[in-house]
Amino acid sequence: MGFANWLSPKLARRENAQKAGHGIYALVAVEAGELLAVWGGRVATAEQVAAMDDRRHTLQVEEGLFLIPVGQVDDAELVNHSCVPNAGLSGQIGLVALRDISAGEEVCYDYAMSDASPLTMGFDCACGEPGCRGRIAADDWARPELQRRYAGHFSPYIARRIEAASQAAPAATRRRRRAAP
């Protein structure tokens, strides 16, 4: 059976002792904006995901809907989380470089860009970055600093949540924001 996902030929799996055991690394330099992966799989409901013992390789794609691996986990499903990522989402299932990535660097994205459910979020982070949040939670997408940093790279369902939250802000706040330079 073929892979359920596409991974750029510029990337490959390598051991990562600090994290889950594996990571995805750049074999050659990658430019900002390049497509790195397109995830596939089977669409599962929250109820189906809740019944899974191992939820590490799931990807939330909508409110209450997730992609889960088909058969064996393949390399594209091994992209680790980082609180200071070099990659981000493009749409629901695409991963792009947020900046130039050097050969040998690990490719990581912030899972707050894709996942916003306690079913798949809620873990201690070992990314080791100076800006590490420590605990990664389902409502991290709501942090203003992450909304600013990852604008355009959240999954569409999270972008809709952010838009709805900003519409619900008090009128006085909206006026002040419009008046700002």
Ligand SMILES: [Zn+2]
């Ligand atoms: Zn971290």
